[in-house]
Amino acid sequence: MFRHREAKDVQSASAGPQRPQFDPARPTPATEAEAVADWLLAQGRLTKPALNDARFRINRADGTLLDQLRHRDGIRETDIADAIAGLSGAERLMLDEDPDAELLDIFGASRAIKTEIMPWRRKGAVTLIAASSLSAFEAHHRELEGLFGPVRCAIATRSDIWRAVQSVRRRALVRLAETRVPDDVSCRRWGQIPRRGLWIV
Numbered sequence: 001m002f003r004h005r006e007a008k009d010v011q012s013a014s015a016g017p018q019r020p021q022f023d024p025a026r027p028t029p030a031t032e033a034e035a036v037a038d039w040l041l042a043q044g045r046l047t048k049p050a051l052n053d054a055r056f057r058i059n060r061a062d063g064t065l066l067d068q069l070r071h072r073d074g075i076r077e078t079d080i081a082d083a084i085a086g087l088s089g090a091e092r093l094m095l096d097e098d099p100d101a102e103l104l105d106i107f108g109a110s111r112a113i114k115t116e117i118m119p120w121r122r123k124g125a126v127t128l129i130a131a132s133s134l135s136a137f138e139a140h141h142r143e144l145e146g147l148f149g150p151v152r153c154a155i156a157t158r159s160d161i162w163r164a165v166q167s168v169r170r171r172a173l174v175r176l177a178e179t180r181v182p183d184d185v186s187c188r189r190w191g192q193i194p195r196r197g198l199w200i201v
Contacts, residue, residue, distance in 0.1 A: 024088040027135040032084065033065035039083040045075050066133060070158070077157040081132070085155040088134045093120065093154035095130060095164045103127065106147055109169035115140060118161050119148060126150045132158040 022035035037054075040046035046069070054068035069075055085092040103119035104112060112118040116132035117140055127148040131137035137144075137153040144151045156164075 022087060024090075024134060027088070027133075027138050029064050029066065029133070029135045032087075032133055032135045033069070035087050036066065036080055036083045037069065039087060040069065040075060040079065043079070043083075045079050046072065077159055081155050081157045084134055088153075088155070090134060091128075091152070091154040093128070093130050093156040093160075095120070095156050095160040097121075098168050099130070099164050101168050103148065104165065104169060107144075109165050112165045113162055116158050116161055117144075118156075118165060119144070119151075120154070120164075123152075126152050128152055128154050130154055130156040130161055130164070132156065132161060 022031040037046060037051050041048065041051065050072055054065060054072060057063075057068050058065060066080065069080060070077060082092065084090070099118055099120045100122065103122070107117075107119050116136050118130045120128045120130045122128070127144075127150070129137060129144055129148075129151050131153050132155070134153060134155070141151070
């Protein structure tokens with residue numbers, strides 16, 4: 001029995017350090033992304049060479065592994081959202097209906113775009129929070145509870161979250177963008193007809 005354990009220890013040591021495992025109760029961007037990558041590999045949506053290339057690109061540009069996976073050919077945002085929901089047990093949210101505008105205003109439309117999390121609807125005493133990843137939700141969990149009381153995470157695609165925010169607060173976002181960029185490149189001039197001549201695009 002001792003020999004068997006010794007052989008097993010030697011085998012584990014030769015395999016190198018263990019990769020941190022994804023824990024839905026304490027998710028990190030790194031462990032979540034690796035778990036999603038494993039899921040996509042098992043589903044045949046991702047190849048090992050493509051995964052290695054995605055990891056290589058992280059070292060050469062800003063972003064995360066999840067960002068790189070979102071830009072892989074053959075991988076859809078819905079694949080990633082399905083994987084996160086399946087791995088974590090979180091509800092998968094399609095955002096077929098607009099979010100509650102009052103809840104969104106409490107958190108802030110621009111913050112929802114930036115963080116990729118959005119208060120969606122109240123279900124009884126619980127506020128359902130749409131998030132593009134479980135780690136994004138957990139990073140703001142305490143703040144969300146302070147704003148809304150009990151909250152629960154539901155996974156949606158990043159594009160669906162952005163689209164939902166814009167559908168109810170597009171004008172406010174445009175006004176915010178207008179105040180943050182110079183006039184000559186601001187969207188405040190889009191669609192306006194100049195006094196002399198025409199703009200050529």
